[in-house]
Amino acid sequence: MKLLLSLLSLLPLSLAWGNLAHRTIALLAQKHFTPSASLYIHSLLGSETLSDAAIWADTYKFLPQGRYTSSWHFVDARDEPPHSCSVSYGRDCQPNRTCIIAAIANMTGRVNDERLEHGERNMALKFLLHLIGDLHCPLHAEGLLRGGNDISVLWEGRDTNLHFVWDVLIPQSRTNSTEADERAAAITWAGQLYNMELEDPNTTRLVVGWAREANAWVCRTVLRGGVDGVKRKELSGKYYIEAIPALEELVSNAGWRLAAWINELAKEEALKRGDKERGELK
Ligand SMILES: [Zn+2]
Numbered sequence: 452m453k454l455l456l457s458l459l460s461l462l463p464l465s466l467a468w469g470n471l472a473h474r475t476i477a478l479l480a481q482k483h484f485t486p487s488a489s490l491y492i493h494s495l496l497g498s499e500t501l502s503d504a505a506i507w508a509d510t511y512k513f514l515p516q517g518r519y520t521s522s523w524h525f526v527d528a529r530d531e532p533p534h535s536c537s538v539s540y541g542r543d544c545q546p547n548r549t550c551i552i553a554a555i556a557n558m559t560g561r562v563n564d565e566r567l568e569h570g571e572r573n574m575a576l577k578f579l580l581h582l583i584g585d586l587h588c589p590l591h592a593e594g595l596l597r598g599g600n601d602i603s604v605l606w607e608g609r610d611t612n613l614h615f616v617w618d619v620l621i622p623q624s625r626t627n628s629t630e631a632d633e634r635a636a637a638i639t640w641a642g643q644l645y646n647m648e649l650e651d652p653n654t655t656r657l658v659v660g661w662a663r664e665a666n667a668w669v670c671r672t673v674l675r676g677g678v679d680g681v682k683r684k685e686l687s688g689k690y691y692i693e694a695i696p697a698l699e700e701l702v703s704n705a706g707w708r709l710a711a712w713i714n715e716l717a718k719e720e721a722l723k724r725g726d727k728e729r730g731e732l733k
Contacts, residue, residue, distance in 0.1 A: 468588045469619035470506045471628065472702055474637030475644065476584040477505035479706025482645050484713060491717035495562070495569075495576045502637060508581035523554035523578070524585050527594030528666050533677050536670035538592055538662045551591065555582050555658050559712070563720050583712060586658065587705035589673045589697070590614050592666035602678055605685045616686050617673065621694050622702075624687065644703045661708065665701065672697045 468476075481501055484492065496504050511517035512524065527550070528538045544550035561567060561575035585591045590598040590613065599613035606620050623629060628636030672694060674681065681690070 468584055468591075469622060469633075470509070470630070471626065471633045471637055471640075472588070472618070472622045473505045473509075473581060473584045474502040474633060475622075475640045475702055476587070476705040476709060477501045477580055478637055478641035479644055479703065480580075480709035480713065482641065483707060483710030485717065487721055488710070488714045488717040491720055492576070492713065495573050497573075501580065502634060504577045505580040505584065507577045520554075520578075522549045523551055523582060525591040525598060526550040526552055526662055527598070528592055528662075528669075529594050530666070530669075532593065532595055532674040533670045536593075536666050538659065538666045540659055543594065551582055551586055552658050552662055554578065555586065558582070559716070562716055563723070565723075579712065580709065583661075583709045584705050586661050587665055587701040587708075588617060589665045589668040589701070590617050592662045593669045593673075595669075595674070596678065599673070602682055604681050605683065605687075607687045608685070613673070613681055613686075617694075617698075620687070621691060621698055624691060625695060625698060640702075641706065644699065644706065647699060647703045661704075664704075668697050668701065 478501065481489075492501065508520070508524070512521040526538060526543050528536070528543050530537045540552055544552055555578075558575040558578040562572055562579060564572070564575075567575075593599065596602050597614075599617070600615075602613040604611060604613050604616060606616055611620065623636075626636040626640045684690070
């Protein structure tokens with residue numbers, strides 16, 4: 452047991468929205484799918500549920516064959532919160548353009564690529580379901596102290612770090628849930644956030660724009676008082692209350708935008724198929 456625990460401590464620290472937020476974002480997106488997007492998702496996922504497919508990428512990055520994808524979950528903005536927040540693709544998506552922005556662009560290109568095998572397209576879709584969610588987590592668009600992993604804080608009197616507070620503890624508190632009931636909590640939360648639509652579903656802004664928005668929350672809320680404002684401080688009280696509007700806007704936008712993205716991909720796929728069928732009829 453001791454050995455297992457010490458091995459666990461060697462694993463990279465949390466680098467993703469927790470499962471609860473990912474499941475919620477996928478379920479929220481599902482509510483906005485067009486009928487053809489639902490068919491499209493089914494044809495690529497088969498019997499896998501959308502909720503489970505949205506968390507697959509966090510398991511894959513820990514497998515030997517998936518390790519190369521671990522840098523796809525974030526972009527380390529080299530900015531200076533809380534004074535200035537910014538994301539620049541050229542400056543921050545290094546080394547070798549392996550950050551979340553490049554990954555979303557690549558996977559978007561692969562998911563409808565007919566030269567690829569079904570399994571590869573299935574993986575590309577699962578990355579999109581996950582990464583569009585991660586891009587709406589402010590500390591996934593921030594490089595300072597490893598996205599807050601190295602900022603120690605308190606939550607209900609216990610030691611933790613700022614990244615984990617945003618990925619897991621704030622969403623769990625908001626839904627009054629634990630890891631054990633995250634599936635059910637995600638269904639309820641998606642239902643509540645469905646009434647909080649914040650933008651036109653046809654607006655599919657550039658992915659870099661989404662990263663900039665998430666990153667702006669770092670200055671506005673996450674690190675508003677600088678590192679000293681949170682370091683060794685209790686965050687489950689006033690800080691948590693002030694974090695809720697940011698959390699809900701981010702998760703809600705993520706679901707909405709994920710749906711718009713998938714709806715577009717389904718449309719593109721249907722057009723391609725239509726062209727092909729017309730070609731065969733000639
Ligand atoms: Zn992730």
